[in-house]
Structure formats: C-alpha cells, structure tokens
Amino acid sequence: MAAVIEFKNITKRFGGTVALNDVSFSIEKGEIHCLCGENGAGKSTLINLCGGVFTPTEGQILVNGREENINTIRKSEKLGFSIVHQEVPLCLNMSVAHNIFLGSAEATKGWFLNEKHMSEKTRELLDMFRLHVEPTTLLGSLSIAEQSIVQIAKAVYFKPDILILDEPTAALTNDQREVMFEVVRKLVKEHGTTVLYVSHRLEEVMMLGDRLTVLKDGKYVTTRNVSDVTMDEIVTLMVGRKIEKTEWDRSYVTNEELLTVKNLCNGKKFQNISFSLHRGEILGLAGFVGAGRTEVLSSIFGADKLDSGEVYVKGERVNIRSPKDAIRKKISMIPENRRDDGLVTSMSIRQNAQLAVMDRISSKGFLSESKSVSLMEEMINKYSIKVGGMNDMILTLSGGNQQKVVIAKWIGNDPEILLCDEPTRGIDVGAKSEVYTILKDIASHGIGILMVSSELPELINLCDRIIVMHEGRITGEIMREEATEELITRYAAAI
Amino acid sequence: MKEKRKKKQLGELGVFAVMVIIFVIMSIASPVFLKANNLINIVRQTVEIGIMAIGMTFLIIAGELDLSIGSLFATTAMFGGYLFKYEIVPPTAVFFLTLLLGILMGCVNGLLVTRVKIPSFIVTLGTMKIYRSFAYAIGDGQSIGQFPESASKSWVWSLGAKINGIPVQIFVMLALFIIAHILLKKTTYGYQVYATGGNPRAAHLSGINIKNVRLIAFAIMGFLCAVAALVSTAYLGTVTTTSGAGREMDAIAAVILGGAALSGGRGTILGTFLGAIIMATVKNGMVLLSVPVFWQDGFIGVVVILAVLVDTLFHKNDSER
C-alpha cells in the first residue's frame, strides 16, 4: 500500500512553545487512521498543518509521494483534504441545504440558486444519516449534535480523497455515532477515501480504526494496528500512566436533602420532573441529547423560565428567577457549551476564573489585586491548571485546562449545590480523570452535584445515583450498585 | 504582575505610535505647533469629545452604542441655559438638575435597550432625533446667551474659566478620565462591563445582571454629556440648538482609535484618551497647515483607518494560535 500522507520530521513552534517536535509517520491509502493523544499533544496542530492553516517550522509533508507546501486552505482543498473541525463553522442563519452547498458550484444554475437540486441531494444525504429534518430548516434551530452531523454530511457529500475528522462525535448520541461510522466505512469502501480520525473516545478508536498513532507532548510515540492493542494499553501510551479508577468509588452521600424539585414543567421541553439531591451526593442525569436534561438544569439555575413546579433548597421554598438569585442560594452551574456560555474569550485566565466570585476579590465595589492574585494561585494549585501566566488570555489554554478554569470559577463561589452539564465534553482522557477527581473531592466537602452526561462509563463510575430522562419525562432511577450501560440505555430509549 | 504590565502597554502601543508620528510630523511642519499655547489649545479642544468618549468607551466595551449623545448634549445644554438665563432656580441647583436630566435621558436609552429589547443602534437613532427636537423646543429654535450675572458670576462659570492661562475644563476632563479608568479597571462594575461585552451569555450565567450593567453604562453616558454641556455653556457663554451635532461619530471614532472593538469586550480608557487627543491634534494640525476645508473630514477618515490598521498589526500575534 502506498502512503497518501507522509509526515517527515515535522516540527512546529509558536514563539517559545513547541507544539510538534520532530514527528514522522505515514498514513496509507484507504485506511482509517486514528490519532490519539491528550489535549496539548499536538493533534490539532497536525490537522491544521494539513488544512493549510499553519505551515511547519521544519520538516516536510508528502502527499501521494510529492512534497507539498500547504500554505493556504485552498491549496489543502486542491490536494483533496476535507476537514471536519471540532467547532462547527457553519452559518446558523442559513438553511441546512444552503449550508451543505455553501461555496459549491452545484448550488447555482446560471445566475440563480438551484434550490431543487440542493434540497433533493440534501434530503438523500440526511436520510443516509437518518437525520429527520427538512433541508429548508434553519441550521440554528438544530441541536448541537444535529449541527455536527450536518457538518460531517457536508464533508462526506463531496467525496474527498482524504477526510479528517476532529472530535466529530463529541455531541453525538451512541445511535447517531453508529450511523456516522457506517457512512464513513461506506465512503472508504466505495470511494477509497483515506480517513484521519481524531477522538478522545478510545472505544471509538477500537470500533472504527485500522491503525492508530499516539502523540504525547508534541512527540511521536508509536503507530500500531488497532487489532494488536487494548484500550488500557492505549491509555498508558497516551498518558504514560494507568488511570486510577478506585479513587472514584468512594461515596459521600448523606441523608440531608439539599435540593428538592417537585413537578417542574416547561412547555414541551420537560414535564413533571421531581427528584431530590442530597448533601455529598453525585446525582447523574442521563438520557439522549434532546431529552430535556440541559433544560432542567438551566431552569433550576434560573437561566430558563419554569411554567410550574416548586424548588426547595434545604427544605425552604425558593423562587429563582435569574442566575443571580441562584448564586445567592449557593447554587453554581458549569454550562455545557464552554465557548459560548462558560468563557469570555476576550478576557484573561484570571478574569474568567473570578467572574462569579467578585465578592471575594473586592471590597466596597473596588477590586483587590492582591486578593485576586492569591485566590487565583490557590485555584491553580488546587486544580492543577497548567498555565503560562494567570494573566494570559483564556484561549491560550487547552480545552481540558479551560474546563478546569470554569470549574474553579464555580467552586470559588463556595456553592452547596453544583449543577454540571457535560463536564468532560471535548477534553482528553488525562484531563477527564482529573475532572473526575475534582468532582469527587468537591462531593467529599458536602456539596451536592447534579451532573448531566452523555458518557455512560462516566456516569456509572462517578454517580451515586442516576436519573434517566426520555423526551422530557423521568423514565427511571438507578442506584450505583445496579447501574449498567444497558440499563441506562433501556430507560433512555424508554423500552 | 510584571507580565500584566507588558500586555497592557502593548494594548495601547498602536495608538500611542500613531500619536507620536503625528506629533513629530506636525512639529516639523509647523513652527506654531509645539508652542505652549497651541498645545493647551489642543487639550482644550479635546475636552468636549473626550468627556463624551469616556461614556462611549463604557458602552462600546459593554457591546452597545449611543448615537444620541450629540442631541443629548444639546438638550441638556439648552435646558441648563434656559434655567440660568431666566434665573428660575439658583445656579447650583441648575448644575445638579442638568446632570440629573442627562442621567435620566441616558436611562431612557438604557431602558429601551435593556427592558424593551430594541437594539441600541435603533433606539439611539430614534432618540437622536427626539432629543434634538427637545433642544429646539426649549430654545424656541434660538440660541440662548447673554446670561445674567447671577449665572456668570456663580461658581459654575469657573468650569469655563482659565487659571494662569490654563482652562479649568482641562482638569475636569483629566479628573473624569482618571475616575473612569479606576471605575473600569479597579471596580467590580468595570469587570462586569468587560464580561458583558465579551460574552453576554457567560456573564449572565455567572450571575451578572447584564441588563443593569448596560443600563448603568447608558446612565453614565448621559451624565457625561451633561457635564460636557455645562462646561461648554460656561466656556462659551452661550448655548445653541444645533450644538453637538455629529459629535457621536467623533466620540465613536476616538474610542475605536483607542483600540476598542465595536463587537464589545475590548477597549481602555487610556486608549480612548489618546484617541481623543489624536482627533483634536489632527483637526488642529490641518488648520495650522492650511489644509483646504473640503479635505479635512477626509483626512480624519484616513487617520481613523490608518490607526486601526496599525492596531491590528500590533495585535496580529494575539489572535494567532
């Protein structure tokens, strides 16, 4: 088999930081090649080199045996690359069909848009992905999962020679993921497309990949056949150590009810939601995307309105109308969408971390520099956030470290109740386990945690109790001892 | 700590460089430019735009805009002028009533934006016209001048006076810039302003009342317009119904020159100060160099675009990664 892409001694520096250090490996035609590594390992940089976003400081990229200088995005497209990025770069104000054909010659017929062709082809494509939306639907009205499917569909439609998928499944449910895998396999088989697949979910690597390459701290570690390794081995290669699972087994549940909700209703989003959360408990909220889990969380937090229902904090009836009210009642929320809801990208790490704890770093309305700095140092040490300087811009951090900043921001507020929505979405294995440790530690201090997650192993490992939702209703409650992936899935699908 | 300082200096470096270039060119080209009198004049001529640009900085960082400030300025000036002229209440009371009116008019803008939820561009486009009508109505279309001694001998008029040839209004402006800098950088309110403009959703979820943050910014804007109006009244000894027209664009230009982003979340008071000084220096310089009137507006346009270009060159590395 011939190498489609060959990386030869690639080094990429940004100022003083070395993102890639003398990396060499090759990807063969028609294979599904997985790229594994923690955040900051250099995966994104490597993809951006293929995409023409950056050029290597040293070394060469060979495409089909010829050395190519990929210095523009157009050049990359000309060479047959198609890249599906982690963040969805689509136009939310346009329809699904228009997004898929954006920039394509097929979109027009003479001077006019070829609406008929676009919607026919889009419908076929959506059927293939089993996505039940009209081609004319506005993209912005779709869920994040559906949007990322549209993005993948767009890449697949144009049958690229080389398809690069960067964390495509972060928002997808298991079913949607299966469908996507099917389509990718079909593309490889029928069109001979080469796939470079980047994912934090190692079970996906095992399911889909032919070969895998591991990067660590910008250096090449190894390339193996997927059939020759186990998941544990991959994890060890990636982080250089085994992840301790036992530390999460401890339970800190008490009998004291911190938060009780009764018959919460919000239009079509959810109905008759009742449960209670105890001091020291980690309560999981499971279900498919769109089951109404996120909405329940943001309603409790006051970011969404409730139609009816009662909320009690420590037995006292409360009326929370805004996040400010919630914070006053010692409730914190780590939102799902880090970029859009959690961070102010124009601000520094320190400013972001202290957005919700202004009272603690100020007196009489004036900020105290020294209080702020010492609080930040405390946070950085406590949550082992890797930072150059606390005044660097937040976007200089990797996804995992950004998430730790968001968690630190909310814990700094001394909450009694912590709501978290997909706390490990889009972060790597190493950072994930650190987040788990942090959450357990938080629970051990007598804080109740209500956690929405789509990762079943995470729920099973971490939660004392799991509530499962299906289409806005609670369909089951599972205690830690009896929790299995199968049981959760059955409740979630309401079988 | 050290690192922060470095970052900050870089922030205003672009606009500072532009200012230095203009100063060097001007001092070579015109023998008059560096005279103390002329330099004082430049700062004096910065006062009106400068004071209004402070408020605009708060608004732009918070992700809003106010086009009504020229008219707001005129209304408060006419209102104050009317009370001074006809001696309806004592000058001190006029002073505070005028400030109050400015705050109220700013709040009207703010309430329409945050509570009725009309975009600020539209709200203030409307109030720009409405407030201008108020200004005409108060003076019956005519300017008000020749104030009685009860006003012109009162302490309020010292705002427009000179001490040893240096106009008092310069100190008023500088004091306001310093207070605004502290408010924006050292208080929780300033922190909330940056967060609100940077990412309103994240700020809201962090328990910040973004509606009130914006409302207060509009109120500050109205207050500052009223201050500028009082200073101008005391200095010129007359108020005209057409005053302040076009000032909104000057103020926005000064803020943008100072490195603020119209999309919100970025900007500094120091940058705005330098931006306002540049605006005044360019206007002054063009007169000294006898640039034909027709070309003066165009020249200011070139400076604005040039300065923003220089700024993006300085900030190019920030966005890469």
Next chain:
Amino acid sequence: MKKRIMALVLAGAMALSMGVTAFAEEADDISIAFVMHAQNGSFYTKLSDGAEAAAADLGITVNVSAPNTASSLQDQISLLETAVASDVDGIATVTWDLSGFNGIIAEAAEKGIPVIGFNQDAEGCGTVAFVGQAYEEAGYSLGKYMFDLMGGEGKYIIASCGPTDSALIAREAGIDRAAAEYDGVEKLETIDIGTDLTNAYGVIENALLAHPDCTAVLGVDVFSEAIGNVIEDQGLEGQVYAAGFDLTEGMLGHIKNGSVQLTVGQNPFLQGYYSVLELYLNKKYGSDFLNIDTGAQMVTSENVDTVQPE
C-alpha cells in the same frame, strides 16, 4: 498580511498627498485667518473666493477654514483658538451667535490680534468692524421697490426659513417698515418655510390657499426661490407678486421668467474681499477699521442678464 501592508501604503499615500496640498501655500509676512461658519454651499465659496482673491492681489497669506459641521459654535471656536495661538496678524469671522464669540474675541484682542466680522453681526461682540449687508436696510429697499410696483396697495405674506433668526427678523422688520409708509398695504402673516425647497413649496401652497386675497409673497432668505416655483406651477403670474433674497440659479431663472419680480443679492465675494483688505490696510498702514455696508444688489428683469448666480 500583504493586503494589510498594501492598505497601509495606500492610506499613507493618501495622507501624504493631502499633506503636499497643505504645504503648497507658503507662509508670508502678513497672515490672516478667515474663519467661516459653514462651507456647504456656493454662497460660502464666494465668500472664500473673495478672501483668497484679496490675498493674491495683496501678496499675503489668508488661511480659510470652516467647521465641518455647519454652524457648530464649538468647532468654530476651536478654529479661532488655533488662529489666536498661531499668532496671525488678523482674524475675519462670522459672528452669528449673540454672545458665543465674546470670549475668544476678547482673548484675541488681549494678544493684539484684531477680529473683524463679516456677513453676520452680533452687537457688542467685540469685533473691530463689520463688513456685510445692513439687513434692515436691505429689507426696506425690497419692500419699497415691491410696494411701488404693486401701486401702493395689496396684502403680503412673509416667507422665512427661520422666523427666529436675528438676521431674517431684521430683514422682515425692514419690509414691515416700508409697508407702514403705504396706507393700502397690509401684512397677512409670516410663514415658516423651513430649510428644504420641497417642504417650502408645500407651506407656501397652503398659505396661498388660506389667503385667496393675498397679492404678494415676499421671501427673506436663500429659500425664496420656492415662491417662484409655486407661482410658475400654478400659473399665478400677474395675480401674486413675489420677491426674495440671494442670487441662486433658480431665483435668477424665476426673474427671467417673470414669476418673481425682484431678488436682492448681498455680494458675498465683496464681503470676503473687503474684510481681508481692511485687516491688511490696518496692519500695513495703521488705517482705522470701519463698518462697510456691502449693500443690497437689486436684481430685476432689467439687469438679470448681467449677474452671475451665487
């Protein structure tokens, strides 16, 4: 990156070219600042043409400036401040506000810089002299001519674009003074036609409907040409007399067509020229300052072919 540099170079080139135009005028021994209150019409061009012609004839430097926003007191004051700071030998400006210019004129006087007013005058503002039209006299001349033409009887309407503007009030007062000398002449009302020709047309139309007995519409400003528009469109020639101010192209056309009988010019070129001349003569020969009435230029169908539009 390349594009950015291109843009920088382009903007730099623009700035430079403007700078070069600026440097073209070299300084001379006598320099005069000529500060107008606006620059948005042919009228102002005539003013500055006059000043520049004087500069060329006398071999001195005249620096013409005007606020970018028409009639912005703040901007005009800034321009005057700059002139004072650059130690010019004299300043000519339009003191259109009652008291707004008092401070800066006093400051100039302290430094020994004479300030002469032109075009519009504010009483007691401190200018050394005024070069321009005596407004009331001009209004009186207009009234006298028209009422004679009307045979000493009729009813008239005054059309003003700013019934509260002091200069226009003075012209109106002059017309009224003339009317008082005729027993058969009666004033109906003063209408506000605003500063837009289309709007003015409508206002005049309405006024004529309301007063079918009206025999004359007399304008007091540059928007007087709207009167002629109404008369021509509605075929009122011969029934309604009309007159107004300023030599706009439209107004001269109406005179030629006979729909308007008289318009009064104020020769802005002369105002610009004379104010510079006075400052020059004072500086060079110590000649005393004196008010100059640039007069009322009466333009009728007899002499309309000899004048240029302003």
